[in-house]
Amino acid sequence: xxxxxxxxxxxITKTGKRIMLECSQTKGHDRMxxxxxxPGLGLRLIYYSFDVKDINKGEISDGxxxxxQAQAKxxxxxxxxxxxxxxxxxxxxxxxxxxxxxxxGTRLTVV
Amino acid sequence: xxxxxxxxxHVSVSEGxxxxxxxxxxxxxxxxxxxxxQYPNQGLQLLxxxxxxxxxxxxxxxxxxxxxxxxxxxxxTKPSAHMSDAAEYFCAVSDxxxxxxxxxxxFGKGTHLIIQP
Numbered sequence: 001x002x003x004x005x006x007x008x009x010x011x012i013t014k015t016g017k018r019i020m021l022e023c024s025q026t027k028g029h030d031r032m033x034x035x036x037x038x039p040g041l042g043l044r045l046i047y048y049s050f051d052v053k054d055i056n057k058g059e060i061s062d063g064x065x066x067x068x069q070a071q072a073k074x075x076x077x078x079x080x081x082x083x084x085x086x087x088x089x090x091x092x093x094x095x096x097x098x099x100x101x102x103x104x105g106t107r108l109t110v111v
Numbered sequence: 112x113x114x115x116x117x118x119x120x121h122v123s124v125s126e127g128x129x130x131x132x133x134x135x136x137x138x139x140x141x142x143x144x145x146x147x148x149q150y151p152n153q154g155l156q157l158l159x160x161x162x163x164x165x166x167x168x169x170x171x172x173x174x175x176x177x178x179x180x181x182x183x184x185x186x187x188t189k190p191s192a193h194m195s196d197a198a199e200y201f202c203a204v205s206d207x208x209x210x211x212x213x214x215x216x217x218f219g220k221g222t223h224l225i226i227q228p
Contacts, residue, residue, distance in 0.1 A: 033215050040120065042201060042218040043155075058215060090154065092215075099145070100216060104154040 003027050006091050006103035013081050013110055021076045021106050023091030031095070032074040034058075034066060037088040037105075046089075049074055081110040113138040113206045117219035125227045130189040132222050134176075134202030137183060143205040144185040145216065146176055150198045158200075161185065172196070197226045 004025045013019050023032065030051050035043040045058030047066040055068060063085060067075045078085055091103040118133040136142055146158040159170025166178040176187045185202060200223075203216040 035215075035218075040220060042220040043203075043216075044218070045215040048215050099157055099160055102147075102155040 002104065003101050004091055004093055004103035006089075006106050008106060009104065010107045011109070013108070015082055015110055017081050019078050019081055019108070021089055021091075021108070023074045023076070023103060025072050025074075025091075025093045025101075027093050027101055028071075029093035029095055029101070030071065031093060032068065033092040033094070033100070034064075034074070034076045035090045035092065036060065036085075037090060043090065046076065078108075078110075081108075083110045086110045113142065113204050113217050115202050115204050115217055115219035117200075117202050117222050119222055120220065121223045121225060123225040123227055124192045126194055127191050130174075130187070130192045130196065130224065132187040132200050132202075132224065134185045134187065134219060135183055136185065136202070136204045138204055138206055140206060141180075144176075144178060145203040145205070146170065146174070146185075146187050147201045147203060148172075148198050149201065149221075155201065158187070192224075192226050194226050194228065197224055199223050 007022045033048040034046040037043045044060050046064050049055045049068045052068045065077045086109050089106045092100045094100045114137045116135045144161040147155040148158050149155050158174050159168045161168045161178045169175045174189045178185050199221050201221050202219040205216050
């Protein structure tokens with residue numbers, strides 16, 4: 001099994017729908033992150049969490065919310081999806097010093 | 112605030128030629144620096160990282176990078192390109208000293224490496 005698992009791998013949804021992307025990890029890391037990747041823009045940080053009670057906004061948090069249900073689970077929600085949220089979304093975990101482990105990504109298309 | 116600039120959104124080299132992907136960063140404190148590779152339709156894989164110590168860092172698949180503080184650079188090189196190196200490469204910086212560290216990585220916009228046969 002992968003260290004960082006993202007579900008679903010691909011999703012097509014309609015404008016205005018609520019959607020949740022899920023991430024679970026077996027690394028035992030306290031720190032978890034959500035990034036989005038857009039062509040030509042690299043990866044940008046949406047939210048990050050140091051532990052279950054500590055959640056922080058990243059560079060581009062507008063239109064997104066997150067939930068840290070447990071140390072191993074970190075979900076990203078789009079309350080009302082819009083087309084410019086079409087992107088590749090990555091979850092990552094970290095110890096903070098020794099590097100980051102990324103999931104395989106969720107490709108989201110909003111039509 | 113930290114930032115990363117990758118010079119060249121696309122770099123094309125011939126198979127067997129030197130690969131040089133450029134990365135410059137800005138950070139108010141000593142940074143941790145990373146290079147990641149992304150193959151088509153896959154996630155990110157760590158190539159190498161610089162934290163402290165030796166400034167020449169060796170990574171996987173024959174890649175290496177050198178941290179040059181005076182030039183605020185962390186360029187990625189490989190002596191001889193292989194067709195399998197074709198991918199997207201991302202440079203990233205972590206400001207370890209801000210708020211206890213790990214407000215996530217700041218990424219460059221990426222460089223698409225094309226290998227010509």
